[in-house]
Amino acid sequence: MTAPALARVAVVGASAAGLSVAEGLRRDGYTGRLTLIGDEPHLPYDRPPLSKQLLSGAWDADRLRLRSAEALDALGLDLRLGAAAVALDTEAREVALADGDRVGYDALVVATGVAARRLPGTDGVAGVHVLRTLEDALDLRGELRPGRRLVIVGAGFVGAEAAAVAREAGAEVTMVTDAAVPLADALGPDLGAMLSQVHAEHGVRIVPGVLVDAVLTEGGRASGVRLADGRTIEADAVLVGIGARPNTGWLAASGVPVGDGVECDATLHAGSGVWAAGDVASWPHPRTGERVRIEHRTNAAEQGLAVAHNILAGPDHATPFDPVPYVWSDQYDLKIQVYGQLRGYNQVRVVEGSLAERRLTALYGRDGRVCGAAGVTMPRATRRYRLLVAEQAPWPSTADLAPPPSARQAPSARQAPSARQAPSAGSAASGGPALSGRDA
Amino acid sequence: MKISVDVDKCCGAGQCVLAAPDVFDQRDEDGIVILLDANPPADQYDNVRKAAAVCPAAAIEVQE
Incomplete structure (x- = not known):
């Protein structure tokens, strides 16, 4: 099928x-109608600071704006804010909005993101929070005062960042997670344990290895949580940080393939002129063939540009989306960065710094190849290992790491570890998923 | 083209360095952006636009 004449993109x-798609289209020369539809009333804003600078009060909401009003004006958008899409008709090529309006399109991009998962029975209960929108963050910020007791359910990045901010605001924080080690899902048990220790040193009480059974209420307001093992923890507020689910409900009757997100092909096309980008998009990653859906800020921007490019190229000339995923997290004075996908890793090695210093870069491997790199407060050094992740380089032996990996067909010497920055041969080899300290 | 960066917003992701290594670098200690060339030559324009577009903190402003 060839692309229809393109005059209307929604x-x-x-x-x-969504913003990235719009900017990409205009930059690549698209001059037709461009409708940007958002269910929130705000101009496009950034979400990572919600659990960081916005939550702490260091920034006000205006600083979250992704683009100035002038920059948005320059895009020539038909901007529909506060207008949720409620249905899609792929035959008529129309999207229906909650306000009753219908928007026709030649190409449509689904960039509806994800919604925070909630605990059953907690809708409308005062004092129970999630952290996904600006309003969520401002509501939670109002709870963070000295002496207030906050229970955080879940120990992913959002929960951990909120814990750090809440402690710095003087709140009493208890973190409950079903994982044995907080953040172990994201970073492995050793880095997870190190981060848990940092949180404990900052006064976070960590309750691992147990599910939350229910939120307890008194007079319609959260008063604590009951754990699956029968224990209860009193609280003035509860933050639920147990992940998110794709916003695809509005596509139910559309025929657009939906599983865990919109199921696209490798070029992010879901058929019938429908494309997807950002947290909501699932696609078979060209390197692994595995279907992935990535809830990272950088993925949203890169995927938006890729969709814009592919819409203009048309389905027959679209190119696969082949990123190196990247995510970061700030907790206290630690800056955590992850390239690639650590899921399923079975090899890991600290290649610079050490767990003891709380400053390190670690390589992660899967089936004999590098699948990821994670750094703690070594951002520039960690970035240099991105090349190994991008190449899915063979898992380096200790000897391989002594000379710079740039010896192996590095497209840019800048991105490869130089001899000065290359890991020392003193790194202990590690065949298993336990980290080895550099001097171990 | 004139580039400005907001180092307070910068989150140290280094995506700009990957997109335009002749124009951006990062500080060693915290990864914060270093603007190497605020008025880059024309052959850098595409890279710079890409860097601004993918910056996860919207910390790069480009005036053309």
Whole structure:
């Protein structure tokens, strides 16, 4: 099928991914109608600071704006804010909005993101929070005062960042997670344990290895949580940080393939002129063939640009989306950065710094190849290992790491570890998923 | 082209360095952006636009 003449593009979702599609289209020369539809009333704003600078009060909401009003004006958008898409008709090529309006399109981009998962029975209960939108963050910020007791359910990046901010605001923080080690899902048990220790040193009480059974209420307001083992923890507020699910409900009757997100092909096309970008998009990653869906800020921007490019190229000339995923997290004075996908890793090695210093870069391997690199407060050094991740380089032996990896066909010497920055041969080889300290 | 960066917003992701290594670098200690060339030559324009577009903190402003 060839692309129909392209005069109307509708982008549903006015956050990072949707904005990136719009900017990409204009930059690549698209001059037709460009409708950007967002269910929130705000101009496009950034979400990572919600659990960081916005939550702490260091920034006000205006600093979250992704683009100035002038920059948005320059895009020539038909901007529909506060207008949720409620249905899609792929035959008529129309999207229906909650306000009753219908928007026709030649190409449509689903960039509706994800919604925070909630605990059953907690809708409308005062004092129970999630952290996904600006309003969520401002509501939670109002709870963070000295002496207030906050229970955080879940120990992913959002929960961990909120814990750090809440402690710095003087709140009493208890973190409950079903994982044995907080953040172990994201970073492995050793880095997870190190981060848990940092949180404990900052006064976070960590309750691992147990599910939360229910939120307890008194007079319609959260008063604590009951754990699956029968224990209860009193609280003035509860933050639920147990992940998110794709916003695809509005596509139910559309025929657009939906599983865990919109199921696209490798070029992010879901058929019938429908594309997807950002947290909501699932696609078979060209390197692994595995279907992935990535909830990272950088993915939203890169995927938006890729969709813009592919829409203009048309389905027959679209190119696969082949990123090196990247995510970061700030907790206290630690800056955590992850390239690639660590899921399923079975090899890991600290290649610079050490767990003891709380400053390190670690390589992660899967089936004999590098699948990821994670850094703690070594951002520039960690970035240099991105090349190994991008190449899915063979898992380096200790000897391989002594000379710079740039010896192996590095496209840019800048991105490869130089001899000065290359890991020392003193790194202990590690065949298993336990980290080895550099001097171990 | 004139580039400005907001180092307070910068989150140290280094995506700009990957997109335009002749124009951006990062500080060693915290990864914060270093603007190497605020008025880059024309052959850098595409890279710079890409860097601004993918910056996850919207910390790069480009005036053309």
